[in-house]
Amino acid sequence: MTGAVLDIERLRLEIDGAAVVDGLSLSVRQGEIVALVGESGCGKSLSAFAVLRLLPDAVTLAGGRILLEGRDLASLDLAAMAAVRGRDASIIFQEPTASLDPLMPVGEQIAEALTAHGVVAPRVAMxxxxxxxxxxxxxxxxxxxxxxxxxxxxxxxxxxxxxxALICGPRLLIADEPTTALDVTIQAQILHLIRELVTARSTAVLLITHDMGVVADMADRVVVMYAGRVAETASAEAIFKAPLHPYTALLLASIPHAALAPKSRLATIEGTVPRPSSHGVGCRFASRCPLVEDKCRKETPPLVNHGDGHEAACWRSHDVGMLGVPA
Amino acid sequence: MPRYLASRLLQAILTTFGVMTIVFFVMRLSGDPVLLLVPEGATREHIDALRRELGFDQPIWRQYLTFLAGLLRFELGVSVVQRVPAWDILASRIPYTLALAGAALVVAIGLGVPAGVIMAVWRGRWFERPIAAIVVAGQSMPTFLTGILMIMLFAVTLRWLPSSGVDGPQSVIMPAIALGMLSMSTFARMARIAVVDELGKDYVRAGLARGLSPGKVVTRHVLRNASIPVVTIAALEIGNLLAGAIIVETVFAWPGIGQLAIQAIQSRDFLVVQAIVLFVSLVYVAVNLAADLLYAGIDPRIRFGRS
Incomplete structure (x- = not known):
């Protein structure tokens, strides 16, 4: 895709040979905020770490390309990768306090981002x-x-x-659940700040979250992941209006909203994400899907384009509307 | 910070006081020194006269008060055996033990900490195994055995180093290694654990994420954070080195306070034993105080009185 700052192509991540992310493709254009959504364990954070090659030792990058402005980060060596991190692409994490060295004043840690790349002298950096x-x-x-x-x-x-993350003016910002650990009142301020800053700088943003409320606030486009695969991808508008994957529809149905009657039960999706080692053939959501039919268990649904870049991997995309989505 | 310092000082004084009290009473449980001093076949009057002269005829609580009063004036009394001030006897031995313990500490930290850091940073690489083997060997070899093996190899067979005694600066090499080996292993293991622990923390990943090289992350961030448990160990190990010196000084005929302690205990020379214990506990307390100050220097959370 032309004009994309980040282009992930068929990314595959493995733990002990089992794929935890299987064929993830997505792209983020300049100035665009793309949300990567899914529940815990679906591989969204690992995919984010993979972009900057910050994967834990147990996880291997087993395939695919990670193109940052055309350069494949998956093939860079350690030194070249260190030069990219913080300068061309940055990441902010879920636990901001733990992500700072407790024994160093924060000013020095900010300055480090500049001096690490030899951008400026230490005195100027402060x-x-x-x-x-x-x-x-x-x-x-x-x-x-x-x-x-x-x-x-x-x-x-x-x-x-x-x-x-932003002091070196990177082209890409990855935000891994940036507000999950924060108070609700602070969440909105931080999200607002991120949006303001990236808009002013035309930074491309890959936003990792499990919170559809955050998606609604921030995202231009959405990629929904389920058990290591893309379930659906669409513009934020389209996904909230007419999801084409039952998993997305149920995720949206599970957002608590003000119109809900007091003390009514919150909607949930029954069951849990299957373990990577237990993946067989067929759709991985089949065991939890209300629309499941025989074909779902036998054949893996491909990601099908339904127009306007709205893609879904479901044999029964056209019946998802039956599930009903809260307005 | 002043409050932190004051509370640590108060603790140090209380600790010293407690140690001295225990030593005072334990020594007096060990038997009558007068019986060891008098020549064989001495008369009852002779024994009583000597006991009176040395003050051992007083009730024990009065002896204790006299002892405490002496401590406050830093008077440690006169050796009942040698009839010279206990402090003078001790003072002539202190430089030897400090030299030995200092050299052993250099061996322990100088080899142990780098070994631990290497094992942590490059864990899983081939060279972790030989280093780990040396560390385990150092940990499992008793001090007297390493001492004797070294004497056989370097003094008797190779004739590189003097076998015992003090004969120039090279004399300290073997005793220092024998004494420092065990501590070296402790430092290596603790440094490895501390560094591995820190390497798993979020700020390491965040440091890499802002473009620092792995080496920079270790030298600028990880080592400083990992140094806190290592400082704790250092304070404890200095105490162990002083204790270990008793064996090493015996093996190498090193004229330090360890050797003196054994002689003084055997002859029930109470006042010298008390002087030695006072000195060792003061060193121990001072070292721990220094460690507490060092924590405050390393960790701003302690400096500002928060946990």
Missing amino acids: QRAREMLVSIGISDPDRRLTQYPFELSGGMCQRIMIAI
């Missing part, structure tokens, strides 16, 4: 770190720079992580 804090609207930046992570709130630590 000045740039200060400017970055000002630009993301942090008050009293001089004091913040000298503070340690334990002196800051989770929200403030995430702002510091955002400053670290």
Whole structure:
């Protein structure tokens, strides 16, 4: 796809030979926010780590290409990869406080992102770190720079992580559940900040989340993953209006909303994600799907384009409307 | 920070006081020193006269108060055996033990910590196994055995080093290795555990994510975080080195306080034993105090009084 900042092609990740991510393809264009959605264990965070080659030791990159502006990150060596990280592509994590070295003032850690790439001299780096804090609207930046992570709130630590991630002006930002660990009131502020910053810089964003509310707030496009595979991909608008995969439809149905009667039961999807080692043939959602039929258990549904880039991997896409989606 | 310091100092004083009290009473449970001092066949009057002269005829609580009063003036009394101040006897031995323990500490930390860091950072590589083998060997060999084996190899067979005593700076090499081996293994294991533990933390991944090389992440972030448990071990190990010195000084005829301690205990020279224990416990307390200050230097959370 032309104009894509990030283009993941048929990514395959394995743990002990079992595929935990199986044929993930997605692309993120300049200035676009793409949400990668799914429940715990579906492989979405591992896919995010794979882009920057930060996978845990147990997980291997077993196939596929990860093109960042045409350059395949999957084939880079350690040194070349270190040069990419933080400069061309950055990531912010789920646990902002734990992601900062507890023994180093945060200012030095921001400055490190610059000095690691030899962009500027250490003395200048601190000045740039200060400017970055000002630009993301942090008050009293001089004091913040000298503070340690334990002196800051989770929200403030995430702002510091955002400053670290964006200070070198990367083309791609990966946000791995950036607000999951934060208070609800802070979540909105952080999301707003991310959107504001990436819009101003035309940064491409891959947003990893399990929260359809966050998706609705932030995303231009959505990729829904289930058990290591793409279930559905579409514009955010289309996916909320007319999902074409039963998993997406049930995810949307499970969002609690204000119109719900008090004390009524929240909708859930019965069962759990199958283990990677137990994947057989057929659709992986078959065991939990209300629309399941014989064919689903025997043949793996391909990702089919239903027009306007709306793709779904389901034999019964046209019947998903029957499940009903809350408005 | 001043409060942290004050509370640590108070603890140090209390610890020293407690140790001295225990030693005072335990030594007096071990038997009557006067009987060992008098010549064989001494008369009852002679024994009583000596006992009076040395103050051992007083009730034990009064002896204890006299002892505490002496401590406050830093008077440790006079050796009942040699009839010279206990402190003078001790002072002549201290430099030897400090030299030995210091050299052993250099061996222990200088070899142990790098070995531990290497085993952690390159875990699973081929060279982790030989290093681990040396560490296990150091841990399982008793000090007296390593000492004697080294004497046989380097002094008797190869004639590179003096077998015992103090004869120039090279004399300290073998005793220091014998004494430092066990601590070296402890440092290696603790450093490995600490570094492996830190390497699994989120800030390591975040450091890589902002473009730091793995080496930079280790040197700039991991080592400092991993140093906190290692400092704890260092403080404890210095105590172990002083204890281990008793054996090593005997094996190598090293004229330090370990050797002195054995002689003084055998002759029930109470005041010298008390002086030795006071010195060792002061060293121990001072080292732990230094470790506490070092924590505060390393970790801002302690500096600012939060956990």
